[in-house]
Structures are given as C-alpha cells and as structure tokens.
Amino acid sequence: MLPFLRSDLAQFQAYAPHPGGEGDAAPAVSSFDRLDTNESPYQLPEELKQKLTWTYQHLIETNRYPDGGHHELKQAIAGYVNESAGLVADSGFTPAQISVGNGSDELIRSLLIATCLRGEGSILVAEPTFSMYGILAETLGVPVVRVGRSETDFALDRGAATRAMQQTQQPPIRTVFVVHPNSPTANTLQAAELDWLRALPEQVLVVIDEAYFEFSGTTIVAEVLQRPNWVVLRTFSKAFRLAAHRVGYAIAHPELTAALEKIRLPYNLPSMTQVAALLALNHRQQLLTAIPLIRRERDQLLEHLAQELGLQVWPSQANFIFVRPRLTVPDPGRSTALSQAIRDQLKARGTLVRQISGGLRITIGSPEENQRTLLHLREVLRSRL
Numbered sequence: 001m002l003p004f005l006r007s008d009l010a011q012f013q014a015y016a017p018h019p020g021g022e023g024d025a026a027p028a029v030s031s032f033d034r035l036d037t038n039e040s041p042y043q044l045p046e047e048l049k050q051k052l053t054w055t056y057q058h059l060i061e062t063n064r065y066p067d068g069g070h071h072e073l074k075q076a077i078a079g080y081v082n083e084s085a086g087l088v089a090d091s092g093f094t095p096a097q098i099s100v101g102n103g104s105d106e107l108i109r110s111l112l113i114a115t116c117l118r119g120e121g122s123i124l125v126a127e128p129t130f131s132m133y134g135i136l137a138e139t140l141g142v143p144v145v146r147v148g149r150s151e152t153d154f155a156l157d158r159g160a161a162t163r164a165m166q167q168t169q170q171p172p173i174r175t176v177f178v179v180h181p182n183s184p185t186a187n188t189l190q191a192a193e194l195d196w197l198r199a200l201p202e203q204v205l206v207v208i209d210e211a212y213f214e215f216s217g218t219t220i221v222a223e224v225l226q227r228p229n230w231v232v233l234r235t236f237s238k239a240f241r242l243a244a245h246r247v248g249y250a251i252a253h254p255e256l257t258a259a260l261e262k263i264r265l266p267y268n269l270p271s272m273t274q275v276a277a278l279l280a281l282n283h284r285q286q287l288l289t290a291i292p293l294i295r296r297e298r299d300q301l302l303e304h305l306a307q308e309l310g311l312q313v314w315p316s317q318a319n320f321i322f323v324r325p326r327l328t329v330p331d332p333g334r335s336t337a338l339s340q341a342i343r344d345q346l347k348a349r350g351t352l353v354r355q356i357s358g359g360l361r362i363t364i365g366s367p368e369e370n371q372r373t374l375l376h377l378r379e380v381l382r383s384r385l
C-alpha cells in the first residue's frame with residue numbers, strides 16, 4: 001500500500017456495479033435481463049430523447065459551467081414534492097428546502113459530512129438495508145451501529161435501536177437512516193416505526209430515503225415541514241428513468257439545506273443532467289404511467305412465486321421483490337449459499353438478480369423480462385442446486 005494513503009483505506013473495496021453479475025469489463029449494453037439494480041425497464045420515450053438531443057445541440061454551451069445554483073430545477077422539484085404530498089404552494093415546500101445532488105448518493109455523503117465528521121457522530125442503520133449508508137460512513141471514518149429487523153415483516157428492531165441510541169457514546173448516534181420502502185426487503189415504515197422515529201431527540205437527524213416513493217405511493221414528506229431534524233431523500237434514478245444522468249434531491253429544513261449547500265462541490269450537476277431532470281418533471285404524467293403497470297407485474301410475479309414450495313416471498317411496495325430459499329430449519333449460512341447458487345444459475349440463463357442478506361432481490365422489468373424471470377426461477381428451483 002502506498003505509504004501516504006490513509007491506513008484504514010486498505011480494508012475497503014471500490015464499489016462494484018454488478019457483483020456476481022457482468023463484471024467491470026462488460027459493455028454497458030448486454031443481452032442480459034438486468035434486474036439487479038432496480039432501474040426502470042424503460043428509457044425516456046423517443047420524443048423526449050430527441051428533445052434532449054436538440055437541447056444539447058442548440059442550447060447547451062459546452063464551454064460554460066452548468067448552472068451552479070440549480071434554481072429552476074429546485075423550483076420544479078418543490079412543485080412536484082408539494083403535489084406528491086397534496087400540499088398547496090403557499091403552505092408547502094419552497095426551493096430553499098430543496099438540495100440537489102449527483103445522485104442521492106452524493107446527498108447521503110453530504111449529510112454524513114454535515115453531521116458526523118470530526119468524530120462528532122455515529123450513524124444507526126437497521127439491516128438488511130441500502131448498503132451505501134454504511135459504506136459511505138466508513139470511508140469517512142464515521143462509526144456505523146447496526147441493529148436488526150423482524151424476520152417476519154422486516155420492521156426495525158426498536159428495542160435494539162433504543163438501546164443503541166442510549167448506549168452509543170464517543171461519538172453518540174447523530175444520524176439514523178431508514179428507507180421507505182426499504183431495500184432489499186420492499187416494506188414501508190409502519191406506524192410503530194414512525195412513532196419511534198418521531199420520539200427521537202432533536203439532536204438526532206432522521207434520514208428517510210424515499211427512493212421508491214413513486215412505486216409505494218406513500219410519503220411522509222409533509223412531516224418535514226414540522227420536524228427540523230427530518231430529511232427526505234428522493235431520486236430520479238428509479239421511477240423517472242434517469243439513472244444514467246445521476247440526480248437526487250433532499251427535502252429538509254432551510255438551515256439543513258443551507259448546510260448541504262456549504263458542503264457540496266460547486267458544479268455538481270452537469271448541464272445535461274439538469275435539463276433531463278427538468279424535462280422528466282415536465283412530462284411526469286407521461287413517465288409515471290408506467291408505475292401501475294410495473295406494480296401489476298410485481299403482484300403477478302409475487303403471486304406465481306408464492307406457489308413455489310422452495311421459496312419464501314414477502315409483499316412489496318416497491319419495484320423489486322425479495323425472496324429467500326425456504327428452509328425447514330433457519331440457517332443464514334445455507335440461505336446465502338443457496339441464494340448465491342440460484343443467482344449464478346439465473347445468470348447462466350440470462351437473468352441478473354442481486355444476491356443479498358440470505359436472499360435475492362429481483363427488480364421488476366418489462367413484462368417479457370418478468371416472464372423470463374419466472375421461467376428461469378422455476379427451472380432453477382426444479383434443477384438440483
């Protein structure tokens with residue numbers, strides 16, 4: 001290891017886009033059904049892509065820095081957020097309560113920098129959950145406290161979480177990350193979990209990641225208006241079909257967004273990305289017509305998979321499902337080994353899925369892809385693993 005590098009970096013690994021999937025060297029376009037990263041199966045419609053092309057050719061000055069203030073985009077996002085929560089403009093969110101990032105990953109890192117750095121805070125996560133909270137925290141030297149979830153409905157273990165809040169010192173827990181609905185388990189926050197979050201003291205920041213909001217149709221964003229220690233994260237990478245452009249946003253108290261603005265890199269969103277996000281918002285009705293379709297496909301796939309004796313399935317409020325091999329005696333090691341074997345055999349048949357926490361997270365794709373998912377899974381479950 002190079003002698004000038006921070007000594008703790010040796011234990012980390014660079015982010016691998018498709019672990020157990022195509023590998024780094026694979027071309028971006030492949031014949032696989034790519035159901036391992038929860039993207040939309042659909043691109044922007046052709047006419048919107050053409051609008052973007054036209055904008056690039058005629059409006060974007062490639063020699064100029066992008067708009068570093070994101071004003072127009074924040075305005076449009078505030079309008080969409082208010083609409084999504086049934087708020088009217090006068091009493092709803094303003095651009096001062098919105099911060100935009102190069103993917104919500106950037107905002108997660110900014111929140112960690114704003115709350116926990118310099119040894120001032122630890123974070124709390126309930127596993128299994130989105131891995132980036134822990135990964136980004138650890139690369140910044142921020143301690144991560146992990147508690148579990150119920151094995152039946154994946155609600156977070158409130159007893160363990162309360163003990164962790166009380167017992168974690170030097171540094172205390174400053175930020176709690178939850179996902180609504182959670183990844184990989186696809187469950188929304190229940191009333192009891194929300195009450196637990198509401199009871200946290202005001203010196204603890206509560207991050208509620210609503211990356212899959214458009215699929216669940218449920219949001220707690222209106223509460224951010226009353227709670228200065230709550231922030232909601234959302235993204236254009238999933239329902240809005242813009243994963244290639246990297247754009248996410250935070251909805252928070254104006255003082256928190258001001259702190260995020262101090263921390264972010266000056267021109268964090270390329271011009272084309274800002275244009276694409278604005279275009280997607282302006283055409284949201286058209287883009288979001290795919291949501292009921294994807295939900296229907298999800299419920300059908302779940303119904304079929306529930307009939308497979310070899311699988312345990314859970315309901316989903318998102319655009320992916322979580323399944324585990326059904327075992328007569330619970331055995332996490334065996335669950336992991338079996339689901340890895342299933343993942344590998346699915347891959348051999350052309351279906352990429354994510355192996356995670358003793359199970360598989362499977363993105364809902366196009367109807368054709370979902371049919372192949374079912375077919376391939378049935379084949380694999382009937383073969384001897």
Ligand SMILES: *Cc1c(COP(=O)(O)O)cnc(C)c1O
Nearest residue numbers: 103104105130183211235237248
């Ligand atoms: C996909 C996803 C995101 C989105 O990240 P981007 O950086 O905006 O692409 C954020 N949170 C969760 C839980 C996700 O699953």
